[in-house]
Amino acid sequence: MSSFSPMPDQAPSRNVLGQPLEPCGYDPLTGFFRDGCCNTSPQDLGVHTVCAVVTEEFLTASARLGNDLSTPMPQYGFAGLKPGDRWCICAARWYQVQQAGAACPIVLEATHEATLEVVPFEVLLQYAVIPKTLH
Incomplete structure (x- = not known):
């Protein structure tokens, strides 16, 4: 599945590493557009851009x-x-939980660059995991 491009003349979405955005998860099917990726647009008021591997905590x-x-x-x-699911979380909500001391791991390769407008890169880096196979 290719990176989302909202308009034909725009470049593919990029992740927080400046590379093409990778998929976050297909089971459950995630993303604001339910395309498996943490793509965003002006309609995505929640900025669902953090690819999180959720934990019980x-x-x-x-x-x-x-x-x-x-x-x-x-x-x-x-x-x-449920714990272990990969999900596109609202950037501000993930950051709120991180500040409360209960952040979950994130996949940088699948976290949209728009996240950087909400969460400092240094914070994201602390919770980065190596991507595993999508489910």
Whole structure:
């Protein structure tokens, strides 16, 4: 699957490393556009650009801070996340949980460069993991 390009004359999306954006995950199918990538656009008000590998600690802290990602919401086609799932998280929400001391690992290669407008690169680097096969 190729990187998302919102307009035919625009370059493919880039990650926080300045390279073409890699997919984040297909099971569950993630991304604002549900294309498996953490692409964004002006319509993505939440800036769903951080490719996170969620942990139980992250999910619990996120829910405590008002962003429940574990509870299924079938009306939105959302089955709920479980530890180990890769998901495009809102940059500000991931950063909020990180500041609360419960950040989860992230995949830099699949984290959109727009994240850098919200989260410092040095912070992202501390939580980087080597990508594993997509599921």
